[in-house]
Amino acid sequence: MKRRRRIGSRALTALVFLFLYAPILLLIVFSFNKGNSNIVWTGFSLDWYKSLFQNRLIMRSVYTTLLVSLLATAIATVAGTFAAIGFYSLRRRSRTVLSTVNSIPMMNADIVTGVAMCLFFVAFFTFWGDFSVWFNGVQSVVVLPERLTLGFGTLLIAHVTFNIPYVILSVGPKLRQMDKNLVDAAQDLGCTWMQAFWKVILPEIKPGIASGALTAFTMSVDDFIISYFTAGSSSSTLAMTIYGMTKKRVTPEINAVSTLLFVTVLALLVVVNLREARAERSDAERHPVSRKLTRLLDTPKGRLFRRGAGVVLAASFLIAVVLLTGATNAQPVVNVCSWGEYIDEDLITQFEEETGIIVNYQTAESNEALYSLLKSGAGDYDVVVPSDYMISQLIEEDMLAELDYGQIPNYALISERFKGLTYDPQERYTVPYAWGTVGIIYNETMVEEPITSWSALFDDRYAGNVLMFRNSRDAMATALSYLGHSLNTTDEAELREAFQLLKDAKNRGVYQSFVMDEIFQKLEGGNAAIGVYYAGDYLTMLENNEDLRFVIPEEGSNWFMDAMCVLKEAPHYEEALSWINFIASTEANLANMDYIWYASPNQEALEQYPAYYEELYGEELDQETYDIIAAPAETLDRCEAYLVLPLETRKLYNDLWTELGI
């Protein structure tokens, strides 16, 4: 009985550890996978690490992360140490109150801290704007910048803020352990308070400061949520970049960078713990060598050496920071917000080399997410790439700037078919980026006959095997198409009918789940038979699972156009136009089309792509694939683009979606 219980508890412990570490282990193992699958092991390789170091987006965010972490750690350590000393010299009652106040930010949900800081910064910027306008009006000696935005500065302030409590928390106990009379003794022997701090307090609390700094650094490197809300559009930390990349799917490249991040943080934690363990061991047990070293360093010469080393370290740190920040600030920039995996990143490098303009490239999850980002004032972007209906909405709300097409000669290369579309009939705001269609992706081996109709998405035969869109517009579109209604209908009866179809199917258990980019994993892994998604993404999935097929149902479907726009308040208008012109070029369109497998709106690129493909891969591009990337005119004729819906209808969509309860 007793024995059995012990086995049970051991098994439980093992299970706990398994759950804790198996996922990380899996991630580490697959970061060394040769292929790009996270499920099938195809052999050992370091390719993903290599491509990681060549990925400029990742490398730049590593740099941002290190810079912000180091600076935030340095500032927070100094501020936190002095704050801890201040706490320490207070009466016990006030100290208890302050300690509690101090620990609230650590306990507080990061998301609350992040949102609060974002709100605070935006509110401050508004106030600052008014103030500086007034100030610049009344005098002309000092000209204050009128527009402040989220960026590296706010990111740094946020990191310093959330790091300080950790420093205080780890310095505090060291101070309390210290003999209270030490400071008095130092002052008694001729020190001013500041001298006493350097000569007596500092050596005593050094271990606390060091572990506080290490904790702060770890927290900084680690942080995603607070950074996400305070970094704005021009800076992106490593965690934010990883998050952006996962929107599409988890590539082994992400495994590699996550592995490195994990190992770094682990190493720091080990250092912290070792330090603490060593501090606890009594000094008598110290290793003779380290004792000898200590004695050596205690000689006048040794002290000189130590001081010298400290000065050199501090100086090189400062120089590094100045150089690094200087390097980024001197150059012109353009802030771009697009979708994940939606550009061939070599284009960014190429553009930067040609023009000397630095590109801050960020991604949003969906049109709706982008919209709320812009509305909240947190996004300080120049160029955005929304879809057709969202462009209409942005124009309607006067959020876009008119483009000076004189500076975009490549606009002429855009196919006439894609100019003057309903979202921008007068061609004033947009330059098309890429277009595509929505269709059904299914696994040949898991269905009874080839699928040709939307009915498959409501068919009980595939119950539990169907993946539906997790956004209202796209999900409703499938039902509206099936029922033969317009995708842009505002008729409540039609909408309710479509909704009922979805709801019934959901209640009958047809849908395995409602997904966005998770669809990649599910279909590639053979975990679902049928899904609905974008044509370009189908081709990516096909690379990993040859059984998949794509069809634009006979009832017709949605086709979409994503176009580049410049925001009305864009701080870098000229640079934004350069970027748009560059991306509109035939070369860029070819590269992008090959990389993302969405169709180009550039007439030359559309025509040249098969040849480009053949030259690049040494094999012919089959017509079927080409037609999936760039649907032929007769297919497009069956498809309908989204238009912006009237507010009433948008509200109805919202209500119905809520009722569906996902």
Added chain:
Amino acid sequence: MSKELIRLRDLCMAYDDELVLDHLNLYINDKEFLTLLGPSGCGKTTTLRIIGGFTTPGSGDVLFDGVRINDVPPYKRQINTVFQKYALFPHLNVFENVAFGLRMQRREDPADPKRKVKLPEEEIQSRVLEMLEAVSLKGFENRRTDALSGGQQQRVAIARALVNRPKVLLLDEPLGALDLKLRKDMQIELKRIQQQVGITFIYVTHDQEEALTMSDTIVVMDKGSIQQIGTPEDIYNEPKNAFVADFIGESNIIDGVMVRDKLVQMYGRQFPCLDGGFTENEPVDVVIRPEDIDIVPVEQGQLTGVVTNVTFKGMQYDIIVDFRGFKWLIQTTDHSPVGARIGIKIDPDGIHVMKKSRYSGLYGDYSSFSDEYDELDAAEPEEGGDET
């Protein structure tokens, strides 16, 4: 004695509305060994910290050589301190601990009077080594301070303070952490050092025996005020009130009435004494030291009582005698068995009459200062006995 060095004028100090120093006035002479004695919370450490400059008094003045030094920071005072638990710098070895003050010192450059220079390293070396030798710690220079015994740490702390050649050395309960034997040795050692360097020592302790052994002058404090100032002999033999009598040595404190000069009445009996200057029939406190009581046969006794407890103390027996419900402590070399009925006799010079004070009636039965007492509130009687 010699000239006055420090004067404390009307010092008041309060923490959180609690009065710690209550209009304290005191002067300290040069080269004097002065002890501030009292239970914890009496204000003795606060007084010391005010002299050292670590605490600013709420009101009143601190004069040093006639100059007001209230606002002079500690590092500019010619005063050094030996702290409770020594406060040695743990990251420095013995030598560097002692050298700390010298390394901080700056003096005028002989070549250029406007410039301040550090002391030359040779001078630091020789002064530190000399001082370590003076406190018998030669050869310990490179030891870590936490590898030393309590007594050695103590001597490092003294050396660290004295190496700066201060005019005054403050010592805050410096022997509190040592065991009894070491404490006795250090008492003698401290007195020797004081005589050797010839400077003023201001010593804070709650241990009356320490105070009696070392001091030239004892200042007995309680509740922020001075109860009595005097030589050890004065304090012991002529306590001013019940508090001092109780705190210094062991005493039997009895309610009495001064019949007239040189005659006091206790338990309805009249005892000749040497005190005078009271009004007739004034209620007084009478202090009788345990060693001033002689045990005599019952018929010769001024009072008779029953022995309730006998403790052998080596030099003498501590005998507790019950006189009509009130217990007296008697120290004598003669043994009396428990239960024996004995008589006692007190010589006139063994009877000390004191005016009634705020402390009257607080000390029931025989009383002696003890460490347990230290923990209790100073106002609480040590033994909860009722008086008869």
